[in-house]
Amino acid sequence: MVNSNNILETIHMIDEEDLDIRTITMGISLLDCADANIDIACAKIKKKIMTLAKDLVKVGDEIARDYGIPIINKRISVTPISLLQSVSGGDCVKYAIALDECAKALNVNFIGGYSALVQKGMTKGEKELIGSIPEALKVTEHVCASVNVGSTKAGINMDAVELMGRIVHESARVTADKNCIGACKLVVFCNAVEDNPFMAGAFHGISEPEVVINVGVSGPGVVRSALAKAGKNKSMDEIAEIIKKTAFKITRMGQLVGNLASEKLNVPFGIVDLSLAPTPAIGDSVAYILEEMGLEQCGGPGTTACLAMLNDAVKKGGVMASSSVGGLSGAFIPVSEDAGMIAACRSGALSLEKLEAMTAVCSVGLDMIVVPGDTSATTISGIIADEAAIGMVNSKTTAVRIIPAIGHDDEEELEFGGLLGSGPIMKISKVKCDDMIKRKGRIPAPLQSLKN
Amino acid sequence: MRAIISVVGKDRPGILAFVANECASNNVNIIDVSQTVLSDMFTMIMTCDVNTSIFTIFKESLEQKGNQQALIIHVMHEDIFNAMHKI
Numbered sequence: 001m002v003n004s005n006n007i008l009e010t011i012h013m014i015d016e017e018d019l020d021i022r023t024i025t026m027g028i029s030l031l032d033c034a035d036a037n038i039d040i041a042c043a044k045i046k047k048k049i050m051t052l053a054k055d056l057v058k059v060g061d062e063i064a065r066d067y068g069i070p071i072i073n074k075r076i077s078v079t080p081i082s083l084l085q086s087v088s089g090g091d092c093v094k095y096a097i098a099l100d101e102c103a104k105a106l107n108v109n110f111i112g113g114y115s116a117l118v119q120k121g122m123t124k125g126e127k128e129l130i131g132s133i134p135e136a137l138k139v140t141e142h143v144c145a146s147v148n149v150g151s152t153k154a155g156i157n158m159d160a161v162e163l164m165g166r167i168v169h170e171s172a173r174v175t176a177d178k179n180c181i182g183a184c185k186l187v188v189f190c191n192a193v194e195d196n197p198f199m200a201g202a203f204h205g206i207s208e209p210e211v212v213i214n215v216g217v218s219g220p221g222v223v224r225s226a227l228a229k230a231g232k233n234k235s236m237d238e239i240a241e242i243i244k245k246t247a248f249k250i251t252r253m254g255q256l257v258g259n260l261a262s263e264k265l266n267v268p269f270g271i272v273d274l275s276l277a278p279t280p281a282i283g284d285s286v287a288y289i290l291e292e293m294g295l296e297q298c299g300g301p302g303t304t305a306c307l308a309m310l311n312d313a314v315k316k317g318g319v320m321a322s323s324s325v326g327g328l329s330g331a332f333i334p335v336s337e338d339a340g341m342i343a344a345c346r347s348g349a350l351s352l353e354k355l356e357a358m359t360a361v362c363s364v365g366l367d368m369i370v371v372p373g374d375t376s377a378t379t380i381s382g383i384i385a386d387e388a389a390i391g392m393v394n395s396k397t398t399a400v401r402i403i404p405a406i407g408h409d410d411e412e413e414l415e416f417g418g419l420l421g422s423g424p425i426m427k428i429s430k431v432k433c434d435d436m437i438k439r440k441g442r443i444p445a446p447l448q449s450l451k452n
Numbered sequence: 453m454r455a456i457i458s459v460v461g462k463d464r465p466g467i468l469a470f471v472a473n474e475c476a477s478n479n480v481n482i483i484d485v486s487q488t489v490l491s492d493m494f495t496m497i498m499t500c501d502v503n504t505s506i507f508t509i510f511k512e513s514l515e516q517k518g519n520q521q522a523l524i525i526h527v528m529h530e531d532i533f534n535a536m537h538k539i
Contacts, residue, residue, distance in 0.1 A: 002456075002530075004486050004497040006537040011458055011526055065508060068528035249536045256535040 010249075011068075017221035018284040019250065020070040021257050022277045023109075024060050025197035026053050027204035027212040027270065030079040030113075038090035042098035045084075049076060049102040049111075052211050052267075057107045059264045063257055071257065072218070072279075072419070076103065077202035078113035086125025096136035096143045103142035110185075112202035114145040117192065120154040120442075130163060134170040137182035144200035150190035150388035152395045156443040161388065164188045165381025165437065169404055172373075176407040179414045183403040184368065188384050190391030190398045195271050195326045201364075201399060212270035213262045214327060217254035218277045221284040222246055223310075227292040239293065240313045247274065247317030255322045273327030274318030275363060276310070278338035280421035286310075286331050287340025287350075298340055299350030307331060308361035328397055330363025336416060336423030337368055345424050352383075352426050360390050365399035370414050370423040373406040380404065382433035385443075393446050454483075454530035455502045457514070461523035463494040471525070474517065475500060478510045499530065 013019040033044035057074045064071040081095045096114055103111040114136055116126040133145045147164055150156035168183055175182035187201040194205020197214035204212075226246045227239055234242070254272040262269035278286045287298035290306045311330045319325055333355065335341045344350035352369065359365040365387050371380075384400045391398030405414055405425050415422040459471055468487060475482055480502050487496035502510055511527040518525030 002533040002537050004488075004495070007456055007458055007497050007533050008460075008495065010533055010536055011528075065511075066529050067532045068526055069532060252535045253532065256532060 013219075013222045014068065014070065017219075017225045018279065018281055019219050019222050019253070020072050021215060021254060022218040022275070023073040023075050023197050023216040024056070024071060024257065024261050025075040025077055025202055025214045025216065026056050026265070026267065027077045027195065027208055027214060028052055029204055029208065029210050030084060031206070034084045034087040036088055038088040038094050041084055041088050042094050045095070045098050046102055049078070050105065053102075053106050053108070055265060059261055062264070063260050067257070067260075069253060069257060073109040075197065075199060075202065076106070076108050076111045077197070077204045078111065079204050079206065080115040080117060081113060082116035082123070082126040082129040083206070085129045086123050089125070089128070092129050092132035093136045093139060096132070096140045099143050100140035108142070110142050110144050110199040112144040112146065112199050113204060114143050115147065115203040117148040118160045119148050119151040119157055121157065122160060130160075130167060133167050133186060134174050134182060137171050137185050138174045144185045144202065146187040146189055146192065146201045146203060148189040148192035149384065150392050150443075152191060152392050152448075153445055155445040156190065156385065156388045156392055158385065158437075158442055159440045161381050161385045162437050162440050164384055165377040165379070168380050168402065169377040172404045173406050179416055180403050180406055181416060184401065184416055184420050186401065188400045190388035191396060193327055193397055196328050197273050198275065198277065198328060200401065208270070209268060211267050213258060213265065213267050214270040214273065215254045215258040215261070216273040216275055216277065216327065217250050218275070218279070218284075219246070219250040220276045220278045220286050220289055222250060223276060224283065224285070224289045224292050227289065232294065236309060240309055243310060243313035244317030247314045248321045251318035251321035269324070271324045271326030272318070272322040274315055274322070274325055274329040275327070276314055276331040278332060278334065279419055280337055280339055282339050285338045285340035286333055287338055287344055291340060297347060297349040298344040299354050303354065304357050304361055307333070307358050311362050328363045332363050332367060333358055334367035335369050336414075336421040337419060338421070342422070342424065345426055352428055356386060356390070359387060359398055360394060364397060365391070367399065367401050368420065368423060369402045370405050370425045371402055371428045372410050372425055373404055373408055375404045375428055376434075378432070378434045378437040379428065381437040385437070389443070392443070453502055453504050453507060455500055455507065456528050456530050456533060457498040457500060458526045459494070459496040459498070459518065459523055461494050461521070463489045463492050467494050467523065468496060470521070471496070471498065471514070474514050478506060479503065480510060
């Protein structure tokens, strides 16, 4: 029998501290939908997704209702579309439209996998897909795109880095009338993972099974509240223990929901992504956790150390709670989606450079950062290259999702709505890197020994 | 299925009776009850057996009726608590 205090603790976490399951993501392989005729390929895709995911939202809602756990998003990830484009050729945007139609018909929040993995080189199909990303993100609502430009094993493809600077810029430009939303749905990765349930970077990797259920948990509010209760006198190792225990509980909930969804949908369970994913809701912020540890504001000295401890403790607590851990697993620091990060940017405490340092020790990378509209494509490429270098050398996933605020004043804030939140425009270095980016080529893979 | 009913609200006579009556009229069997009153706040945790087919209707009706009487009532599947608090 579970004791009363534990029951009330769980209810309190859900009601007051924004504990929720952030996403149930169904990964679907589309390899068998490839066809030399793009229209036939699109028809096959639609048929397959509509069949396999027809009950996804219904089952998600059922679990949320019966177990009293909010499940915020139901999403789908698919095989990188560049593989299908390589077979069919033709107007790649047709794939994006087909995916968007599925998302609308199934009522899922996002569908990810308009993706290409080009860390070592680009095929014709991959070039075509990347070139079509701005248009695809403009004409669709729910489709998310991602491109992997580097890995620890392959190094960094600087041709792709150069190209992606222009694609990010163009994606923002063509959606300038909608607060540059196109760039919010595009992630540039280094060491992308194949089982990530979180958007915008989710895709169904080629080593994954036919269909799979992955779950992403949340809960920054719960961790912050546990630290607040512990008080200011606990040492860092003591609060690390508290975070581990809290992460364990959060992850157990994710595991339960994953098992239930897998059983009800008759789809194998993949992984729980042990992530602390913030939302714009007050209190549900990773920055506030860091501040609860004793920082005046996120972004000041000590921030990287606190984030490193948080990230590690979340993983240690979560690993034992789940039979299978994967995805990005760690603390996310998306600026526009985190009330504490937004406040730190506004006050000037948090700079782009500090965020870059933080990405060396956290889950992903420079996420949901709004930069001035006059930022050049080569500067964006430079930021992507820096971030990819951190990921490549440290054998971790890093990513860039930045939004050039084209058509907006530097004093403005961009409102993206929903979980994407809103972001103030951050200052960015004006020092140019054009000549370096124009060199293109490849940064060779790093040495895996003599690590210092 | 086993469900946990939690009730929180300002203490007054008849809260337990009200919940127990709702259970009885829905053929829900009460297995365990623990309740305390702390600084005028009534807190009760009830474990019960609910027929799976009526769970959703029972849950919605009890939570709504509780709300009308200024009580915060949650009816949740027992498994969530087992998952979170037992290794």
